[in-house]
Amino acid sequence: xxxxxxxxxxxxxxxxxxxxxxxxxxxxxxxxxxxxxxxxxxxxxxxxxxxxxxxxxxxxxxxxxxxxxxxxxxxxxxxx
Amino acid sequence: xxxxxxxxxxxxxxxxxxxxxxxxxxxxxxxxxxxxxxxxxxxxxxxxxxxxxxxxxxxxxxxxxxxxxxxxxxxxxxxxxxxxxxxxxxxxxxxxxxxxxxxxxxxxxxxxxxxxxxxxxxxxxxxxxxxxxxxxxxxxxxxxxxxxxxxxxxxxxxxxxxxxxxxxxxxxxxxxxxxxxxxxxxxxxxxxxxxxxxxxxxxxxxxxxxxxxxxxxxxxxxxxxxxxxxxxxxxxxxxxxxxxxxxxxxxxxxxxxxxxxxxxxxxxxxxxxxxxxxxxxxxxxxxxxxxxxxxxxxxxxxxxxxxxxxxxxxxxxxxxxxxxxxxxxxxxxxxxxxxxxxxxxxxxxxxxxxxxxxxxxxxxxxxxxxxxxxxxxxxxxxxxxxxxxxxxxxxxxxxxxxxxxxxxxxxxxxxxxxxxxxxxxxxxxxxxxxxxxxxxxxxxxxxxxxxxxxxxxxxxxxxxxxxxxxxxxxxxxxxxxxxxxxxxxxxxxxxxxxxxxxxxxxxxxxxxx
Ligand SMILES: [Zn+2]
Numbered sequence: 001x002x003x004x005x006x007x008x009x010x011x012x013x014x015x016x017x018x019x020x021x022x023x024x025x026x027x028x029x030x031x032x033x034x035x036x037x038x039x040x041x042x043x044x045x046x047x048x049x050x051x052x053x054x055x056x057x058x059x060x061x062x063x064x065x066x067x068x069x070x071x072x073x074x075x076x077x078x079x080x
Numbered sequence: 081x082x083x084x085x086x087x088x089x090x091x092x093x094x095x096x097x098x099x100x101x102x103x104x105x106x107x108x109x110x111x112x113x114x115x116x117x118x119x120x121x122x123x124x125x126x127x128x129x130x131x132x133x134x135x136x137x138x139x140x141x142x143x144x145x146x147x148x149x150x151x152x153x154x155x156x157x158x159x160x161x162x163x164x165x166x167x168x169x170x171x172x173x174x175x176x177x178x179x180x181x182x183x184x185x186x187x188x189x190x191x192x193x194x195x196x197x198x199x200x201x202x203x204x205x206x207x208x209x210x211x212x213x214x215x216x217x218x219x220x221x222x223x224x225x226x227x228x229x230x231x232x233x234x235x236x237x238x239x240x241x242x243x244x245x246x247x248x249x250x251x252x253x254x255x256x257x258x259x260x261x262x263x264x265x266x267x268x269x270x271x272x273x274x275x276x277x278x279x280x281x282x283x284x285x286x287x288x289x290x291x292x293x294x295x296x297x298x299x300x301x302x303x304x305x306x307x308x309x310x311x312x313x314x315x316x317x318x319x320x321x322x323x324x325x326x327x328x329x330x331x332x333x334x335x336x337x338x339x340x341x342x343x344x345x346x347x348x349x350x351x352x353x354x355x356x357x358x359x360x361x362x363x364x365x366x367x368x369x370x371x372x373x374x375x376x377x378x379x380x381x382x383x384x385x386x387x388x389x390x391x392x393x394x395x396x397x398x399x400x401x402x403x404x405x406x407x408x409x410x411x412x413x414x415x416x417x418x419x420x421x422x423x424x425x426x427x428x429x430x431x432x433x434x435x436x437x438x439x440x441x442x443x444x445x446x447x448x449x450x451x452x453x454x455x456x457x458x459x460x461x462x463x464x465x466x467x468x469x470x471x472x473x474x475x476x477x478x479x480x481x482x483x484x485x486x487x488x489x490x491x492x493x494x495x496x497x498x499x500x501x502x503x504x505x506x507x508x509x510x511x512x513x514x515x516x517x518x519x520x521x522x523x524x525x526x527x528x529x530x531x532x533x534x535x536x537x538x539x540x541x542x543x544x545x546x547x548x549x550x551x552x553x554x555x556x557x558x559x560x561x562x563x564x565x566x567x568x569x570x571x572x573x574x575x576x577x578x579x580x581x582x583x584x585x586x587x588x589x590x591x592x593x
Binding site for chain 1: 264266267268269354355356357358361378379380381382384385386402403405416418423449451453455456458460461462463464465514533534538557558561562564565
């Protein structure tokens with residue numbers, strides 16, 4: 001199991017009901033982690049509509065995650 | 081005859097004057113602006129005028145009409161040349177006929193002054209040393225515009241920013257020569273425009289096609305309640321001219337689109353994206369690359385926002401590198417709600433980045449995405465890298481096509497109740513809610529399939545390419561994002577029920593077939 005810190009912005013913050021959480025996961029990549037969290041929090045956005053960020057860098061969905069990583073899923077926003 | 085016209089042909093002043101003759105008129109006054117052979121110490125050989133025609137004609141007509149109404153003259157007309165002109169050519173003609181000479185002179189003066197200040201016409205000077213330069217028509221022919229009544233001492237205007245050693249007199253001069261286009265004069269645009277004008281930016285273009293609504297006022301602090309219903313671009317311009325009469329303001333009161341973007345970008349050094357529309361942001365991104373113009377992007381959502389600068393001249397990643405697949409799911413302030421100071425903070429950050437760019441200050445954002453949550457004050461600066469196969473910035477400027485609205489966003493949301501009853505049965509309704517949601521609130525009034533979104537395979541969608549489908553969820557958000565995914569996979573006839581299952585049930589039973 002891997003322990004990561006996940007931050008939520010915008011619609012994810014609303015749907016997860018928190019702005020961050022520590023997650024213990026069996027996922028090995030950013031994509032697997034997102035799928036797991038989708039199940040847990042009923043996220044409505046398809047992965048293709050957002051970007052994953054691992055340790056402050058934009059990351060592909062197959063980027064591996066390891067203990068202590070900071071992961072953020074960024075939804076696009078358009079308000080002005 | 082239009083009261084204001086652009087003409088690519090030389091003007092016939094005799095004919096123009098005869099057009100204003102009237103038995104009631106006891107006098108006629110006219111003004112002619114001519115091309116002169118020097119400007120600000122340089123010898124000018126010839127010049128070209130370029131107009132943003134649609135807006136120029138609208139604004140020019142408005143000015144002439146204002147003059148007729150305000151001064152009660154009989155008739156007035158103004159024609160401005162566009163295209164190549166030589167020294168001595170007639171560049172602009174204004175004529176006014178009136179009962180008495182007094183109002184004829186005043187109206188004529190008013191028209192030419194306002195035309196120069198408000199109508200988007202630009203002049204490209206060809207100097208005798210072979211160099212060319214764009215200047216606003218303000219500085220061409222005719223008398224200087226009336227100096228606004230300035231307070232006795234304007235010397236102290238910018239002292240607090242000139243005092244910064246990175247700014248100084250030289251920085252102030254750079255600002256006074258800068259031309260900045262602000263796209264969107266709403267929650268982000270309000271503070272951005274005010275700070276840019278207050279800082280002494282020489283020229284600001286305001287591109288905004290909307291009128292002011294009451295629901296804008298909690299965040300769009302440039303406006304007043306008494307102005308609801310008026311054109312935002314015009315009232316913004318009026319406020320900024322009061323704030324800083326030295327700043328030249330151009331009003332572009334139409335939306336930026338693929339037809340006008342390139343010309344507008346070419347007239348400015350820097351663009352601020354203060355829009356609330358993702359399609360428009362991607363259009364600005366493409367126009368930035370096409371014209372080598374940097375753009376400062378910002379977007380807000382409820383209590384937080386994002387800031388991103390794309391400067392095509394530096395090889396930094398573009399908006400498309402950050403969002404390789406155009407997301408169609410971003411909610412706007414109208415949908416998601418927002419607290420007023422949130423766009424206030426981000427619009428101010430845009431003005432700050434703009435000044436950093438114009439003054440070449442250190443620490444300019446370059447490709448990073450800054451995210452800031454104003455509830456917790458969490459901020460994250462995320463570095464992006466350029467995508468080798470980015471469909472925008474991996475191309476050369478002349479290969480870039482500015483995106484036009486495709487047919488797929490024209491109708492994505494649909495309300496079955498509004499479909500002709502004879503056609504409703506053509507749609508296969510799919511309820512994509514999860515099983516527990518369906519059990520809690522079943523859809524009873526019409527035949528449908530149930531495929532939960534969590535089990536809906538995008539690799540092998542369980543639908544037919546030519547069949548029309550209407551997806552339905554609880555609120556219309558999930559069905560919309562799934563419909564987008566399916567459209568992108570070639571299923572062209574997939575729609576999303578607006579308002580979700582409640583709307584569908586209610587609307588359908590009300591439809592009564
Ligand atoms: Zn790119």
